[in-house]
Amino acid sequence: MTANEIRDSYKKFFESKQHAIVPSAPMVIKDDPTLMFTNAGMNQWKDIILGTRDPEPRRRADTQKCLRVSGKHNDLEEVGHDTYHHTMFEMLGNWSFGDYFKEGAIDMAWEYLVDVLKLNPEDLYVTVFEGSPEENIPRDDEAAKYWAKHVPEDHIINGNKHDNFWEMGDTGPCGPCSEIHVDSRTPEQKAASGKTGRELVNQDDPQVIEIWNLVFMQFNRKADGSLEKLSMNVIDTGMGFERLVRMMQGKHSNYDTDVFQPIIKAEQQITGLKYYTFEEETVNPISKEQDDINVAMRVCADHLRAVSFSIADGQLPSNAKAGYVIRRILRRAVRYAYTFLGQKEGFLYKLVPTLVAEMGDAFPELKAQQQLITKVIKEEEDSFLRTLDKGIGMLNDAMDKLKAEGQTELDGVQAFRLFDTYGFPLDLTELICRENGFTVNEEQFNVEMQKQKERARNAAAVENSDWVELAQGEQQFVGYDYTEYECHIIRYRKVTQKKNEFYELVLDYTPFYGEMGGQVGDCGVICNEPETIDIIDSKRENGQTVHIVKQLPKDPAAQFMACVDTDKRYASAANHTATHLLDYALKQVLGDHVEQKGSYVSPDTLRFDFSHFEKVTDEQIREVERMVNDMIRQDIHIDEHRDVPFDEAKKLGAIALFGEKYGDKVRVVRFGPSCEFCGGIHASSTGRIGFFKIISESSVAAGIRRIEATTGHDCEERLYQMEDAMKTIKAFFNNAKDLQGVIKKYIDEHESMKKEIEGFQAQAVERAAQRLVEKARKVNGITVITSVLPMTPAAAKDLVFKVRAAIDGPLLCVIGSHDNNKPQLSIMMSDDMVSDHGLNAGQMVREAAKLIQGGGGGQPHFAQAGGKNVDGLSTAVDKVIELANL
Ligand code: ATP
Ligand code: MG
Numbered sequence: 001m002t003a004n005e006i007r008d009s010y011k012k013f014f015e016s017k018q019h020a021i022v023p024s025a026p027m028v029i030k031d032d033p034t035l036m037f038t039n040a041g042m043n044q045w046k047d048i049i050l051g052t053r054d055p056e057p058r059r060r061a062d063t064q065k066c067l068r069v070s071g072k073h074n075d076l077e078e079v080g081h082d083t084y085h086h087t088m089f090e091m092l093g094n095w096s097f098g099d100y101f102k103e104g105a106i107d108m109a110w111e112y113l114v115d116v117l118k119l120n121p122e123d124l125y126v127t128v129f130e131g132s133p134e135e136n137i138p139r140d141d142e143a144a145k146y147w148a149k150h151v152p153e154d155h156i157i158n159g160n161k162h163d164n165f166w167e168m169g170d171t172g173p174c175g176p177c178s179e180i181h182v183d184s185r186t187p188e189q190k191a192a193s194g195k196t197g198r199e200l201v202n203q204d205d206p207q208v209i210e211i212w213n214l215v216f217m218q219f220n221r222k223a224d225g226s227l228e229k230l231s232m233n234v235i236d237t238g239m240g241f242e243r244l245v246r247m248m249q250g251k252h253s254n255y256d257t258d259v260f261q262p263i264i265k266a267e268q269q270i271t272g273l274k275y276y277t278f279e280e281e282t283v284n285p286i287s288k289e290q291d292d293i294n295v296a297m298r299v300c301a302d303h304l305r306a307v308s309f310s311i312a313d314g315q316l317p318s319n320a321k322a323g324y325v326i327r328r329i330l331r332r333a334v335r336y337a338y339t340f341l342g343q344k345e346g347f348l349y350k351l352v353p354t355l356v357a358e359m360g361d362a363f364p365e366l367k368a369q370q371q372l373i374t375k376v377i378k379e380e381e382d383s384f385l386r387t388l389d390k391g392i393g394m395l396n397d398a399m400d401k402l403k404a405e406g407q408t409e410l411d412g413v414q415a416f417r418l419f420d421t422y423g424f425p426l427d428l429t430e431l432i433c434r435e436n437g438f439t440v441n442e443e444q445f446n447v448e449m450q451k452q453k454e455r456a457r458n459a460a461a462v463e464n465s466d467w468v469e470l471a472q473g474e475q476q477f478v479g480y481d482y483t484e485y486e487c488h489i490i491r492y493r494k495v496t497q498k499k500n501e502f503y504e505l506v507l508d509y510t511p512f513y514g515e516m517g518g519q520v521g522d523c524g525v526i527c528n529e530p531e532t533i534d535i536i537d538s539k540r541e542n543g544q545t546v547h548i549v550k551q552l553p554k555d556p557a558a559q560f561m562a563c564v565d566t567d568k569r570y571a572s573a574a575n576h577t578a579t580h581l582l583d584y585a586l587k588q589v590l591g592d593h594v595e596q597k598g599s600y601v602s603p604d605t606l607r608f609d610f611s612h613f614e615k616v617t618d619e620q621i622r623e624v625e626r627m628v629n630d631m632i633r634q635d636i637h638i639d640e641h642r643d644v645p646f647d648e649a650k651k652l653g654a655i656a657l658f659g660e661k662y663g664d665k666v667r668v669v670r671f672g673p674s675c676e677f678c679g680g681i682h683a684s685s686t687g688r689i690g691f692f693k694i695i696s697e698s699s700v701a702a703g704i705r706r707i708e709a710t711t712g713h714d715c716e717e718r719l720y721q722m723e724d725a726m727k728t729i730k731a732f733f734n735n736a737k738d739l740q741g742v743i744k745k746y747i748d749e750h751e752s753m754k755k756e757i758e759g760f761q762a763q764a765v766e767r768a769a770q771r772l773v774e775k776a777r778k779v780n781g782i783t784v785i786t787s788v789l790p791m792t793p794a795a796a797k798d799l800v801f802k803v804r805a806a807i808d809g810p811l812l813c814v815i816g817s818h819d820n821n822k823p824q825l826s827i828m829m830s831d832d833m834v835s836d837h838g839l840n841a842g843q844m845v846r847e848a849a850k851l852i853q854g855g856g857g858g859q860p861h862f863a864q865a866g867g868k869n870v871d872g873l874s875t876a877v878d879k880v881i882e883l884a885n886l
Contacts, residue, residue, distance in 0.1 A: 003245045003259045004362065006117075007063055010092045010239075013112050014061035019094055026659040027065040027088065028315040028322060031516050031540055034169070036322040037067040037310075041093030042168075042215075042236045044661065047542035048097055049173050049217065049234050052474060055097035063241060064091045065309055065363075070325050072169075080299030080336070083253035083278070084209050087329060088306035090241035098232040105214050105235045106146040109180065113212075114150075119247060123183040125201050125208075126151060129165055129176035130158035135227065140164075140176040143216065147178070157201055166215045166236075171466070173217045173230055180212040182247050207252060212239035223466040252278040255298050259358075263301040266354040271341045273297075296340035303333035304351050305359075311373045312365040313659030314597055316701045317380050327380065331423045334384050339428065346381035349374050365658045369595070372611050372703045379702035384423065391422030395429065399436050408437065412444020419445075420452070463496040470557050471508065475544045479511040479522070479681065480642070483564040487526070489556050502536075505547040511564050512538040514545035518599035519576050519680045521545075522569055526553070526560040535562075569681065570688070571603035571713070577638075577671065577683040578628065578692050578711050579606050583655075584674035585627040586610060586707075589620050596657055597704050601680070605695075605710055612705045616697050628692045631672060635687030639670040649677060691715045765795050769802035772813075779886045782810040782833070786881065788874050791817040793824045797864065800828035812839075814880045816873035823852040823870045827863050827880055834860045837884075844883045851876040 001009070011021050025044035029035050035043065041064040047053040067088050068075045075085040096104065113119045126147050131139035139158065147156050159179070167174040183190075183197030185207045193200075200208035217234040219227040242254040249257050255264060256277045264275050275297045276286050286294070307317070307330045317327035330348070337343040352374045360367035398414055410433055418424040430440050471490045478485050487507040495502055507526075512535065515521035521538035526547075537548040553560070579599055586594045590612055598609035616624075641652065643665040650656070653675045654668045662677060669678040671686055683689060690712030700706045710718065729739070736742040768789065777784045785803060789796075796817040803813045811830040816823065825848060827841040834840065841863035849855050854867020867876075 001248055003241075003257060006245055006248055007090075007092075007241065007362065009116065010063070010112070011061065013116055014059075014094050014108075017059070017094075017108055019059040019061040020057040022060050022062045024062055024064045024090075025661050026313045027067050028310055028313040028659055030314075030660075033539075036070060036325065038064060039066055039068050039071070039073045040064075041066070041091045041238050042095070045095060045097070045236075046168070047544075049168070049236075050542055051231065052542045052544055055232070058097045058099040059095065060097075061092075061094040064093060066091045067306060067310070069306070069329060076329070076332070079302050080295045083206055083255055083298070084240075084243055084246075086242060086254070086302050086305075088302070088309055092239040092241050092244070094235070094237050096233075096235035098234070101233050101235060102143050102214075102216050103146045105216070105237060106143065106150075106178070109212060109214060109237065110150045113180070117244075117248060119182070121151065123197065124151065125155050125157060125181045125183065125197055127157045127159035127164055127179045127181070127201065129178075130160060132161055132165070137165075137176075137227075140178070140216075143176065143178050154198060157198060159202065163202055166213075166217070167221060171221050171223050171464070173234065174219050174221050174227075175215060175217040175230075177213055177215040179210045180214075181208060181210050182243075183208045184247060184252060186252070209243060210240075211243045211247065212237060223464070255301065260298075260301050262354050262358050263304060263351055264297055266351050267297050267300060267341070270347065270350055271343065273341060292340045296336035299336040300333045300341070300348060300351070303329050304348050304355055307333075307348070307377060308352060308355055308366060308373050309363070311376050312363070312369050314657070315659070316376055316597070316704060318701065328423070330377065330380050331384050332425075334381055334388070335423075335425070335428060338385070338388060339431070345385065346378050348381060349378040352377065369611075369658065371593075371613075372595075375613070375703040376701060387422050388424075391418055391424050392432065394418065394422070395424075395432055399433070399438055402438060408439060410438055410440045412441040412446070413448060415440050415445045416448035416452075419449075458498075461498070465494040467491045467493045467506075473508060475506055476509045477511075477513075477545060478509055479513045479545075479564070480640070482511045483566050483569060485509050485511045485562050487560055487562045488558075489553075489560070492552065492556060503549050503552050504541075505549060506544055507547065507560075507562060510545050510547070510562055512545050512547055512562065513564075513569075513681050514538045514540035516540045517678065517680050519572060519601040520603075522564045522572075524562070524564040526562045528553075528558055528560050530554070533560075568603040570683070572601055573681045574683045574689045574711050575603070575606040576601045576680045577686060578632075578689050578709065579608055580669065580671060580674045580676055580678070580682075581628045581631050581686065581689075581692070582606075582608055582624065582707065582709065583610070583676070585624040585631075586612075588627060589623050590616065598700075598706075604714060605708060607706060607708050609700055609704055609706045611703055613703055615699070616705060616707075621694050621697060625692060625694055631674075632686045632689045632692060634672065635685050636672040637685045638682055640682075641668040641670075644668055688712075693718070761792075761795055762798070765791075765799050765802060769799055769806060772799075772803055773806045776807070782812060782886055783807050784881065784886065785811070785813040786815075786877050788816040788818075788877060790819065791815075792819045793817065793864070793866065796824055796826045800826050800862070804828050804830065810837075812881070812884055812886070814877045816877045818870050818873060821870055823854070823867045823873045823876075825849055825852060825854075825856070825865045825867070825873070825876050825880070827858075829861045831861055833884075839884055844880050847883060848876045848879040851879055 015021055025038055027038050029038060048055050065088065069087050076087060078085040079087050114121050128143045129140040131137055144156055164177055166177045181201045189207065197208055215236040217236060218230055220230050221227055242259050245257045245259055246254045251257050254260065268275055273293050276290060276294055307326060310326050315322050315326055317323055317330055333348055337347045352370060356366050356370050395418060398410060402410065415426060415429045418429050419426065426445055433440050469491045471488060473490055487509045489505050490508050492503055492505045495504055512522045523537060524535050525532050526535060531553055533549050533551065533553050535547045535549055538545050579601055583596055593611060595611045597611055600607040646662060646664060646666055649666045649668045652668055654677045656677050666677050667679050669676055669682055692709060692711050693715050694707055694709045696708045698706050733739060733742045772785050772787055796815050800813050800815055804811060810832055812833060813828040815826045825845055827845050829839060829841055840860045842857045842860060845856050845858065845863040845865045849865035849867055851872040852867030853869040854865050856863065856865025858864055
């Protein structure tokens, strides 16, 4: 079976078991401060598991794009070195939210693997949780009992808390799990090893690996560490798609399957190097050099997928957060290609067409954005290769210095600087050092690394207490229709971040919009008769608005009025609506390739990032502004559709974004021809925007432009500022009628006066040079000229060059000049003074400059130094003559 067929068969099987087949959520997570990337299939169901979202349909299945490169799950360092961990991989999953539990999950998994896919049951092993006496949890006998229906006892293995007890985080849902492992050794390998598959489970053997994990969530972990029963049992399973394909295709490495082989073939073609598959390696043991090539090809094939998919999901490489993680993945690939595949120029971007040809059907977002993906990767590669060059230069300098000092060890602080500034991991620095006969102080490096980690940890540490529940129920958001509403607090908790304490409140009814989709959260108050509490911000968490307050009300259970700060709300809403109109106008003016890549909307400003491959011209900007302002003057009323099924929304012509997570039901917002999927707060009609003006247009990354704009009140203020500035300028020019003409005249006059002054100065220098030449002394056949004059540093330089040109034979000329009370020392010599008398102007000027409290340097025949002490000038000049020792 091909990979695509296997993916389909999984969906078909679970469809036949009454599961709703749902799409993969984006790999990049946009609105969850606790998680940057999807790292397991369950991420997108977190709010159902936590009980804040409707669990229907209770059976679901999908394939989910996952990335494990940061936080709790980080496989990055393994990737390429082993053959079954990837950065980005697909996780096949099936879920039951309060429907079937352990027995159903175990039976279905077994039926799929053995009856449908025909994997050999003798090669399958399962694990069950052995129990934890200190937590008072017994062994998972229940799971063991259901497995015993399918496998002999010696294929059931007890596992510890690390492998067989799954937790969502420090707190929250958790429970025992059962893993399915496959012994994929060849009969020869089995015979040679003398070990049973059972003995190799969870022992990091590359041929006996976990393919599927069935998690049975039945507990909730509280902040004090204790466990309570979960109100709804949840089944959450995850199977590594690439590992399953490998088993099905009888391969011994994920990279030998049709998921990766096309990419690896392309790599071989471009580099002219060969990749050895597992079979080829077995017949023909490979050298260390060839193994490095193999690893590098795996790294590049893997990282190409991770980087391309995240760009398609809207996450570009950058300097912060998720973008930085992506940049590091890409740089890791570049390093391997550079070091082991001899690729000194961009390489990964050349593999994009192969990736798109292979995966573009299953993931259309790749196909649609191929041009952008290619451009971004190429630019990143080029820029990192330049950095790599610089880093290597710095390392070479450091090694030269060590050599001169007779040392052989590079200190760890420098190695760390290379890592931090140039992205050189320790192994690369060590490799280059070793090739040149040096070692690296690893201990020091680790100390520096630890220091940095601590700095990061301290900056990020957030501590959450348990939620205090005051009432049951889910929150209702009423903010589309109201800005004030009666409410109760249903739960709250304390949060501590960098010694700051605040509280998060969840209300039963709230008009507050929590920050989402680029629009900032509302602020305002909740109040009742005795008190008023400020809501300083609101954000979205697990599908609910969480309100941030500095202090709790005295009686949290009382009834309150929740009131949004409407000035700010209306300003944000106007900016959000303007953003939609801008998006529409950009598509009209620049073309359909314009895709939203980021958006930020606050009461004061709006920012819109979009794909476009060149600068937007001034004329195009004007055209866009005119179009938007026309739509504002038409005062188009909002046409809003709530809770529309996704497909129906598409039929309405709404624009969906790549990398955005949409529920089954969506909201569509239309203003005339502009029609978008959007959950944000909008103006009731476009007229409320007042006026729209673009402030700047710039580039944020390869292929991505950014527009910053402003509306209404802020435009008015800016107009006043401009008007005031204009008035002041006019006043400078006696309110001249033809202001432009007058200013132009002044500029021209200024230019010609500057030229005239330069002419006078040149003449003055010329005359001074003549005088000095006439007054020159001779000492032992050497022409000696000294003088102290008022003159700018540039004129002094000019002067000594003129003197040199006028004198034949040996010359030493020393000029002390001063300008605005700043002394300057200039030394000029003929070449023979350097070659025959062994003098060096640079050294002499440094020594003499001490007398003017300054420093400087230059070439052997010409040098200058500035200083602070004008009074020392003539002694400094004498000092030079003394140093020359004529
Ligand atoms: P392993 O011990 O092999 O790292 P895991 O315990 O981290 O696996 P889970 O978190 O249970 O794995 O994930 C469920 C399944 O996803 C695993 O059974 C495996 O098939 C797959 N999987 C996990 N990590 C990776 C990865 N980095 N690359 C490819 N597949 C993976
Ligand atoms: Mg793992």
